Amino acid sequence: MTRLSELGESHVLERILSHNRSGSQVIIGPGDDAAVTAVDGNLVSTADMLVENEDFTRAWLDWSRLGTKAAAQNLSDVCVMGAKPHGLLVSLAVPDSTKIEDLEALFAGIVAEAARAGEELGCEVPVIGGDLSSSGLIVIAITALGTVGDHAAITRSGAQPGDSIYLAGTIGRAAAGLDLLFAGVDGDAEVARNDPQLDESLTELITTQLAPQPDYAAVLQMREASAMIDVSDGLSTDLGRVAAASGVHAGIDRASLQDLIDPLLPAAQHLVGSIEGVEPDEGTAGAASEAEELALSWVLNGGEDHGFVASSGQFDTPPVGWRRIGEMRVGSGVSLDGVPVPTSGFSHFGK
Amino acid sequence: MTRLSELGESHVLERILSHNRSGSQVIIGPGDDAAVTAVDGNLVSTADMLVENEDFTRAWLDWSRLGTKAAAQNLSDVCVMGAKPHGLLVSLAVPDSTKIEDLEALFAGIVAEAARAGEELGCEVPVIGGDLSSSGLIVIAITALGTVGDHAAITRSGAQPGDSIYLAGTIGRAAAGLDLLFAGVDGDAEVARNDPQLDESLTELITTQLAPQPDYAAVLQMREASAMIDVSDGLSTDLGRVAAASGVHAGIDRASLQDLIDPLLPAAQHLVGSIEGVEPDEGTAGAASEAEELALSWVLNGGEDHGFVASSGQFDTPPVGWRRIGEMRVGSGVSLDGVPVPTSGFSHFGK
Numbered sequence: 106m107t108r109l110s111e112l113g114e115s116h117v118l119e120r121i122l123s124h125n126r127s128g129s130q131v132i133i134g135p136g137d138d139a140a141v142t143a144v145d146g147n148l149v150s151t152a153d154m155l156v157e158n159e160d161f162t163r164a165w166l167d168w169s170r171l172g173t174k175a176a177a178q179n180l181s182d183v184c185v186m187g188a189k190p191h192g193l194l195v196s197l198a199v200p201d202s203t204k205i206e207d208l209e210a211l212f213a214g215i216v217a218e219a220a221r222a223g224e225e226l227g228c229e230v231p232v233i234g235g236d237l238s239s240s241g242l243i244v245i246a247i248t249a250l251g252t253v254g255d256h257a258a259i260t261r262s263g264a265q266p267g268d269s270i271y272l273a274g275t276i277g278r279a280a281a282g283l284d285l286l287f288a289g290v291d292g293d294a295e296v297a298r299n300d301p302q303l304d305e306s307l308t309e310l311i312t313t314q315l316a317p318q319p320d321y322a323a324v325l326q327m328r329e330a331s332a333m334i335d336v337s338d339g340l341s342t343d344l345g346r347v348a349a350a351s352g353v354h355a356g357i358d359r360a361s362l363q364d365l366i367d368p369l370l371p372a373a374q375h376l377v378g379s380i381e382g383v384e385p386d387e388g389t390a391g392a393a394s395e396a397e398e399l400a401l402s403w404v405l406n407g408g409e410d411h412g413f414v415a416s417s418g419q420f421d422t423p424p425v426g427w428r429r430i431g432e433m434r435v436g437s438g439v440s441l442d443g444v445p446v447p448t449s450g451f452s453h454f455g456k
Numbered sequence: 457m458t459r460l461s462e463l464g465e466s467h468v469l470e471r472i473l474s475h476n477r478s479g480s481q482v483i484i485g486p487g488d489d490a491a492v493t494a495v496d497g498n499l500v501s502t503a504d505m506l507v508e509n510e511d512f513t514r515a516w517l518d519w520s521r522l523g524t525k526a527a528a529q530n531l532s533d534v535c536v537m538g539a540k541p542h543g544l545l546v547s548l549a550v551p552d553s554t555k556i557e558d559l560e561a562l563f564a565g566i567v568a569e570a571a572r573a574g575e576e577l578g579c580e581v582p583v584i585g586g587d588l589s590s591s592g593l594i595v596i597a598i599t600a601l602g603t604v605g606d607h608a609a610i611t612r613s614g615a616q617p618g619d620s621i622y623l624a625g626t627i628g629r630a631a632a633g634l635d636l637l638f639a640g641v642d643g644d645a646e647v648a649r650n651d652p653q654l655d656e657s658l659t660e661l662i663t664t665q666l667a668p669q670p671d672y673a674a675v676l677q678m679r680e681a682s683a684m685i686d687v688s689d690g691l692s693t694d695l696g697r698v699a700a701a702s703g704v705h706a707g708i709d710r711a712s713l714q715d716l717i718d719p720l721l722p723a724a725q726h727l728v729g730s731i732e733g734v735e736p737d738e739g740t741a742g743a744a745s746e747a748e749e750l751a752l753s754w755v756l757n758g759g760e761d762h763g764f765v766a767s768s769g770q771f772d773t774p775p776v777g778w779r780r781i782g783e784m785r786v787g788s789g790v791s792l793d794g795v796p797v798p799t800s801g802f803s804h805f806g807k
Contacts, residue, residue: 107803109805110805112805113805114804114805117804117805132498132609133609133611137537137611137612137701138501138502138533138534138536138537138612138686139501139502139533139534139539139600139602139609139615140500140501140502141498141537141538141604141609142498142499142501142502143498143499144495144498144499146493147483147492147493147494147495148492148493148499148601149490149491149492150490150491150493150543150584150585150599150601151489151491151544151545152545152546152547152585152586152587152597152599153547154547154587154589154595154597155547155588156462156549156591156593156595157590158591158592159549159589159590159591160589163598181489182490183489183490185489186484186488186489186490186492188490192501194501194502194503194599194769195501195503196504196505196597198505198507198510198595201805203685212519226775230568233501234501234502234503235503236503236504236597237804238505238507238510238804238806239510239804240507240510240593241509241593242508242591242592242593242595244504244505244549244591244593244595244597246503246547246595246597247503248503248545249600250499250501251490253492258483258490258492260484260488261488261489262488314786318476320662333488334577352741356477358793365713372733409561414723424680453460453465453468453589453590454460454461454463454464454465454468454552454590455587
């Protein structure tokens with residue numbers, strides 16, 4: 106076990122970069138003042154930062170999964186514009202006392218998720234630059250770059266009344282995982298799998314929270330979408346953003362969400378049971394309904410699975426990887442079976 | 457005075473982005489999942505992060521200058537590749553209790569420095585994306601993008617024996633400013649200017665540390681340089697990097713540095729005097745020599761002014777904005793008047 110303070114910056118960088126992949130677009134990679142890459146088409150760029158104690162805690166810390174999560178949330182933002190990822194810039198700040206093996210696991214997690222996106226989309230996604238510094242708190246700031254070729258980028262603002270609303274991937278699972286973590290269910294799936302008390306389905310939800318795996322390839326089926334967004338802050342919030350940007354109303358069919366809700370019921374029952382301490386002989390119906398409500402709220406308001414939502418008027422049946430969950434109409438806001446849904450999900454700074 | 461926690465994320469973003477500029481290359485700016493921009497030529501990209509307590513402290517905190525510094529250190533890395541800046545992605549994490557006016561000053565500082573680079577180089581440099589989150593520590597992670605057109609990017613590896621070594625801008629001033637700050641000289645120039653005890657020259661050095669202003673335009677005179685680097689970690693270290701990457705020896709002439717050293721002598725004398733408590737009647741010659749040594753060490757080993765060093769065999773007299781400071785020779789390493797100079801400057805993680 107070697108700590109970073111025993112290695113020095115240049116050796117730490119060497120160890121980390123040994124996990125990197127290259128790409129044919131890279132003219133000058135990490136090691137100079139800046140990277141130089143050959144870009145084909147318009148450039149797509151996005152940046153996201155994960156900060157310890159705000160976005161994760163040491164109690165849940167699995168370095169490799171943290172890398173997966175950091176990469177996934179940036180790559181999904183690039184892909185959902187209809188773009189192919191081009192490369193990542195990775196800035197890391199970690200404590201001096203960090204083990205080099207942990208930092209390598211973090212970086213390798215980033216590289217692996219970028220490679221997965223590249224395999225799904227037929228492109229290479231190397232880490233082309235970044236920064237490394239020491240800090241009391243762990244901070245991971247990633248910029249993901251991508252390119253859009255012949256067709257224009259897909260924005261939030263093109264949805265039309267009459268368009269169907271489609272979902273790829275899952276929603277609600279990461280939010281369920283977060284509530285399980287907050288309730289003290291152990292975040293380390295390896296430990297959890299050895300604990301017969303814990304249902305495997307619960308540990309899988311935690312894994313979705315800690316290391317989401319967006320269905321990047323699904324975007325390829327939606328290149329002609331009128332609008333598309335990454336569900337990072339919750340279906341209600343993110344669909345609300347599309348509705349606001351496009352000047353339409355987004356009507357969700359509750360029935361279309363049922364097979365996203367059902368797999369979350371064991372976790373919801375686990376939490377409702379443990380919080381309420383409901384006796385089996387009394388109030389079982391009440392607890393079941395409460396669990397159903399909790400599962401629905403995860404699906405409606407939970408982000409971080411990085412499912413994708415798109416609108417299109419072009420399909421009779423949803424393309425592979427997508428399900429129809431509603432329709433855009435004249436108006437504003439979001440509704441569930443006609444009942445308005447609040448669109449203010451997670452917000453930094455309290456409101 | 458309004459704190460971020462009273463405003464909520466969307467209003468905070470609105471306030472910040474009111475300070476942003478746009479650019480004709482921007483197809484989709486901040487507000488969607490990712491930005492889309494039109495790139496002309498190959499892409500140049502670099503990322504740097506400033507972390508509170510590692511790169512600055514609250515005691516020195518001037519939000520606007522912090523923005524200047526964060527932008528300058530990224531923009532200089534793009535420019536020194538021979539590229540024109542294209543845009544910035546800015547990820548900020550600040551405490552909930554931060555005043556909105558302070559966060560606006562930070563962002564406006566970034567925007568102003570990007571605009572200054574754009575004016576010097578004839579391009580527009582908007583903030584095209586980023587991220588905002590709350591955190592116990594202030595973190596500023598910036599990615600700077602640029603483009604290189606007809607000519608290839610300038611790297612660290614093209615220096616040839618016989619090339620002259622040139623410097624643009626200053627070196628040593630930010631390091632002197634840092635030592636003054638560590639010695640308790642107040643970092644706020646406004647306060648300092650009202651304090652007759654403090655020489656204006658000292659406060660200017662502190663300003664260089666807190667808000668360096670690289671001479672971006674100088675790069676335009678060095679487009680045919682064989683190698684170029686931003687002096688961020690110190691002349692010895694960064695010239696050492698060029699020497700290592702190019703497989704040459706970099707010989708510095710001490711005499712060429714004298715008019716960089718001289719303006720630092722008052723600060724060096726101030727610090728040597730306050731540290732040593734030297735009596736005027738004894739050891740004055742010793743203190744003077746110690747001050748000269750300190751000033752030389754700032755010039756040789758201090759980074760963060762973001763001066764630029766380049767090598768070229770093409771000029772009889774240095775181009776405007778540049779001075780000749782030595783020559784590349786066969787060999788390796790760096791020397792000052794023939795005496796080897798250590799090339800291991802600032803390093804994170806202790807070594």
